[in-house]
Every structure is written in C-alpha cells, then in structure tokens.
Amino acid sequence: MVAPSLARSAKPHVAELLQRLVRYDTTNPPGNERECAAYCRDVLTDAGIAAELVGDDPNRVNVVSRLSGRGDAPPLLLYGHLDVVPTAAQAWDVPPFEGRLQDGYIWGRGALDMKGGVAMMMDAFMRAHLDGADLPGDVILALVSDEEAGGNTGAAWLVRERPELFDGVRYAMGEFGGFSKTYRGRKFYMAQVAEKQGCRVQATARGPGGHGSLVHHDTAPTRMAQFLVKLDKKPLPFHVHPVTRMMIEAIGARLPRLEGAFLQLLLNPRWTGRILRRMGPAGRELEPLFRHTANATIINGGEKANVIPSEVAVNLDCRMLPGYDAEDLLGELQDIAGPNIELEAVNFQPKPWILNLGLFDTLASIISEQDPESVSVPMLMPAGTDGRHFATLGIQTYGWMPMNLPADFDFLKTIHAANERVPVSALEFGAEALYRLLLRFHE
Ligand SMILES: [Zn+2]
Structure with missing residues (x-):
C-alpha cells in the first residue's frame, strides 16, 4: 500500500500536463503505456505523493496512488486510461502527438478520450495534497492501460488481481461524460451513470x-x-x-x-x-x-x-x-x-447492473455552482467503458469529466476522430469541479 509522503512540492498546469501526456504515443494496439505511466508517477512523486506502477506486462503498467482522508466517507476512486485509439488514415491538421496549444485548445490524440480527463484528475488529486485538504475519505487514483481494447492489462487485471486496492469503494469517477451539450439553446451536462x-x-x-x-x-x-x-x-x-x-x-x-x-x-x-x-x-x-x-x-x-x-x-x-x-x-x-x-x-459474460445515484445531486450542485445556467442530466452510454470491470466490485462509476464546451463543439464527433482537441478553459473547469468533489464526496 502506498502512503503520501510529507514533502510538498508543485504541480504543472493542467494544460501543460495534458500536452506532455499527448506526446507519449500510446496508440492501442499495442498501447505501450509504460513510459506515459512512469511520467505520471514521476509527476505525482514530484508533488510529494507516492505512486506505484502495477501490472503483469512490463510495457503496459498501471499507476495507482492514494491520499488519506478522515474516514467519514468510503474511499472515492478516480480512474482514467492512458491508451488512445489509432490515428491511421485520418486527415489531421496538426501532428496528433505534438501536443500543440493553438487558439486556446490543446490538440492531439487523447485530448478528449481521455488524457484530458486524466490531466484533470491528476490536477485535482495533486491540488488536494498540496493544499493539505481535509478529505472526507481516502481518494484513490488509478491510471490504467488498455481501455480501448478491453482492459486486459488495465482495469480488468486490477479488479481480478488487486481488488484489495479498491476495498470499500462505492463510487468512482471515470469516463464517459461530464461534457456539456447545447441543445435548443439550453446547456446540459451529461453525467454517465450506466452503460450498454x-x-x-x-x-x-x-x-x-x-x-x-x-x-x-x-x-x-x-x-x-x-x-x-x-x-x-x-x-x-x-x-x-x-x-x-x-x-x-x-x-x-x-x-x-x-x-x-x-x-x-x-x-x-x-x-x-x-x-x-x-x-x-x-x-x-x-x-x-x-x-x-x-x-x-x-x-x-x-x-x-x-x-x-x-x-x-x-x-x-x-x-x-x-x-x-x-x-x-x-x-x-x-x-x-x-x-x-x-x-x-x-463469450458473453453478463455484467452486474448496478445503479446507485447517491452522488448525483452532489455532482449536479458542483456543476451549477460553476455554470449556473446549466442543468445536469444522468446519461446512459451507448458503448462500454472500464466501468463494467469496476462494476464487478460493486462500484458505481459516474462518467464525469466536466467540460464546459462551446455550443458548436460536437464532443461525440470529435473523439476518436481527426483533430481531436479540448479547450484549455474546459480542462480548468473540469479540474476545478473534480477538486470540489474531493472536498465533499460522501456515502
Ligand atoms: Zn476513453
């Protein structure tokens, strides 16, 4: 088990962190997330937080870290994946692994799915440590490999081989949701609570x-x-x-x-x-x-x-x-x-169907503090995420990487596509929302 060290240092800005993450080509297959994972561990270590690399394939390790809380709430899990989908045969206007900052956006493969979310989670996690925040419960950060191809070295491996890392966890924040969607002039934040x-x-x-x-x-x-x-x-x-x-x-x-x-x-x-x-x-x-x-x-x-x-x-x-x-x-x-x-x-293996909306109102209130004109909506995701693996431990995932996107920005059409990009302001919005959650998550 890892324990936070006492030394407190600094953290990079969330946008800079994403730029660095994009520069590791973790296209899956084959993934090769090892260097990207080691970088994440080093960033956490530099902020004074212990983190370990776990996994059974040396090229495809996962990062796990933990902050201690006061024990009033069960541990909260933040998880994200470090692998990305291929860019082959796509017409990009910028090199997909350059991590370019241009016109207020970070461009590159994984900017939305989901290195942007990973950067937000790491930012909130490190900020909680550096601020000496009084956390309601422990917070676990897991950055995993292989989400885009089934999670065999990532989430599926972790829940099968290291379930003790997640003892007591009831709620997790992951993908795929949290983004804003403007429909008929109204702004909705979609929080994924279930998946097909x-x-x-x-x-x-x-x-x-x-x-x-x-x-x-x-x-x-x-x-x-x-x-x-x-x-x-x-x-x-x-x-x-x-x-x-x-x-x-x-x-x-x-x-x-x-x-x-x-x-x-x-x-x-x-x-x-x-x-x-x-x-x-x-x-x-x-x-x-x-x-x-x-x-x-x-x-x-x-x-x-x-x-x-x-x-x-x-x-x-x-x-x-x-x-x-x-x-x-x-x-x-x-x-x-x-x-x-x-x-x-x-090869069909039924996955448990759980629906625990106990944290939904808290997420919705954080969003309405940061964007008062909007409304939060529980969402069913038409595809699968690593949430299905964590569900086998009884963990309810909320796909919640909050992003206040411009009205004409089509999130669903931008992921997995050419010119994937995310506004820097959306990264800052999400990092702030996740930080607020870390201060007030509950049973
Ligand atoms: Zn994803």
Missing part, C-alpha cells in the same frame, strides 16, 4: 452447396443476405430503460413546454420510432439508448470462386441495454432472422 453491454453474436446460414456453373436459389449466402437486409430495415424492438427515461425527462423539463412534451413522447414505445425519425440527426444519436443494436462486422463464407458455400457466418457486434441478458437479445434477433439463421452469443 457488448455481446458478440455469431449468425450462421446453411444451405445446399454446389457447382458455381449451375442455377441455385436459397443458398447460404442468399439466406444470410436476406437476414442482413431485414436487420437493416427493421429496428430491434424499442425499450424504455429507466436511465433513458431519467435522461429524457431531465432534458424535456428544461425545454420550452411544447418541445418538452414532444420529447417526452419518446417514452411511449408506440411512438419512439416515429419521434426519433422526426428528430433527424439528434434522433439517430438517441436511438441506441432505446434498443439493443446489432451490426454486422465480419463476414465469412466461401473458399473457392466456383463453389457455392454451404455455410456463411457473420459476426454481429451487439450492444444490449443494461440489465438484459443474451437470451433477450437472441430472441429479438431470431424473430427477425426466422428459422434459416442460427444465432449464438459468443
């Missing part, structure tokens, strides 16, 4: 094989093609998930009355599809929160150009709403597929 669960489904079509010179109907390839076309045309059934309901109600309450009432119609499954279509691009963004999704990603079949294959297999990347299991999804898919397609969930 990934599930790979293998779909197999079988049919008579034969020679490519003859006439064939109803073959394995055409059966599979029919299924994929049906899946494209007909959405899986709509479900109003409790978190989606909270999210829509919170947004609707803030809009003018008619617009709010229109949005609330989404919560009636008979209307959901029609309203989503009417909403255009905003509806497409919301649709995954109302149903499971299934997209064909890998197609296998046929080995020889003149032989009709008797089997075609397709991998479906499926994302289920929290709380459902693979059987629910397979049933819905089978209704669309009909009897000619076999469906099987591959």
Whole structure:
C-alpha cells in the first residue's frame, strides 16, 4: 500500500500536463503505456505523493496512488486510461502527438478520450495534497492501460488481481461524460451513470452447396443476405430503460413546454420510432439508448470462386441495454432472422447492473455552482467503458469529466476522430469541479 509522503512540492498546469501526456504515443494496439505511466508517477512523486506502477506486462503498467482522508466517507476512486485509439488514415491538421496549444485548445490524440480527463484528475488529486485538504475519505487514483481494447492489462487485471486496492469503494469517477451539450439553446451536462453491454453474436446460414456453373436459389449466402437486409430495415424492438427515461425527462423539463412534451413522447414505445425519425440527426444519436443494436462486422463464407458455400457466418457486434441478458437479445434477433439463421452469443459474460445515484445531486450542485445556467442530466452510454470491470466490485462509476464546451463543439464527433482537441478553459473547469468533489464526496 502506498502512503503520501510529507514533502510538498508543485504541480504543472493542467494544460501543460495534458500536452506532455499527448506526446507519449500510446496508440492501442499495442498501447505501450509504460513510459506515459512512469511520467505520471514521476509527476505525482514530484508533488510529494507516492505512486506505484502495477501490472503483469512490463510495457503496459498501471499507476495507482492514494491520499488519506478522515474516514467519514468510503474511499472515492478516480480512474482514467492512458491508451488512445489509432490515428491511421485520418486527415489531421496538426501532428496528433505534438501536443500543440493553438487558439486556446490543446490538440492531439487523447485530448478528449481521455488524457484530458486524466490531466484533470491528476490536477485535482495533486491540488488536494498540496493544499493539505481535509478529505472526507481516502481518494484513490488509478491510471490504467488498455481501455480501448478491453482492459486486459488495465482495469480488468486490477479488479481480478488487486481488488484489495479498491476495498470499500462505492463510487468512482471515470469516463464517459461530464461534457456539456447545447441543445435548443439550453446547456446540459451529461453525467454517465450506466452503460450498454457488448455481446458478440455469431449468425450462421446453411444451405445446399454446389457447382458455381449451375442455377441455385436459397443458398447460404442468399439466406444470410436476406437476414442482413431485414436487420437493416427493421429496428430491434424499442425499450424504455429507466436511465433513458431519467435522461429524457431531465432534458424535456428544461425545454420550452411544447418541445418538452414532444420529447417526452419518446417514452411511449408506440411512438419512439416515429419521434426519433422526426428528430433527424439528434434522433439517430438517441436511438441506441432505446434498443439493443446489432451490426454486422465480419463476414465469412466461401473458399473457392466456383463453389457455392454451404455455410456463411457473420459476426454481429451487439450492444444490449443494461440489465438484459443474451437470451433477450437472441430472441429479438431470431424473430427477425426466422428459422434459416442460427444465432449464438459468443463469450458473453453478463455484467452486474448496478445503479446507485447517491452522488448525483452532489455532482449536479458542483456543476451549477460553476455554470449556473446549466442543468445536469444522468446519461446512459451507448458503448462500454472500464466501468463494467469496476462494476464487478460493486462500484458505481459516474462518467464525469466536466467540460464546459462551446455550443458548436460536437464532443461525440470529435473523439476518436481527426483533430481531436479540448479547450484549455474546459480542462480548468473540469479540474476545478473534480477538486470540489474531493472536498465533499460522501456515502
Ligand atoms: Zn476513453
């Protein structure tokens, strides 16, 4: 176990810290987070805080550090990932690993996802130590590897091999949320409280094989093609998930009355599809929160150009709403597929569905202190994060990296894309919000 040392030193500015983090190319694969992790440890050590590197792959270590609190609240976990997604085949206006400061933004891969969040967390963590803040409970900082490819050397490894590091933790701050989104002139801060669960489904079509010179109907390839076309045309059934309901109600309450009432119609499954279509691009963004999704990603079949294959297999990347299991999804898919397609969930491990909103009001009050005209909204995340690993320890993650973004800045379109960047003012906003949280988190 690490203990804070007594020596107190200084910390870099949050923007400078992010610039340094961006300069480590931690593209995953392969990740190679070791040097970036060692840098983070050294920054913490220079601020007088002990930190250790843990992990079983020397190139892919994780940083763990801890500040002591007075024990009135369970320990709070701050975690972020150091790896980033590839930049290949993207047209960047600036070199993605230069860490350039230009026009008030830090540019580079990871600026938003999520080295920016890591910089904010480190800033708040070090500030609490340097100020000698009276923390309600211990605060644990974990900077992990491999989030973008499953967390095998990072969060998944930590919860499996070192769960004692997180003893007693109930709440964690991580990604993916906290950013502001301006909709119809109103500003909303999205706090992720739940995420969808990934599930790979293998779909197999079988049919008579034969020679490519003859006439064939109803073959394995055409059966599979029919299924994929049906899946494209007909959405899986709509479900109003409790978190989606909270999210829509919170947004609707803030809009003018008619617009709010229109949005609330989404919560009636008979209307959901029609309203989503009417909403255009905003509806497409919301649709995954109302149903499971299934997209064909890998197609296998046929080995020889003149032989009709008797089997075609397709991998479906499926994302289920929290709380459902693979059987629910397979049933819905089978209704669309009909009897000619076999469906099987591959390596699905159900993740516990927890929802503990005990800290939500505290987060919302911090945001409204810093941005009084805004409102905080609980959010369901359409994809997965490391939150699913920590959930196996009973830990509720809030995706909360607060960022007050300009109205025309599209967060979702900027992550994983060319020209990823973050305003310096948003980094300062988030570091301040996290610091305030460290002073007042509770049971
Ligand atoms: Zn991320």
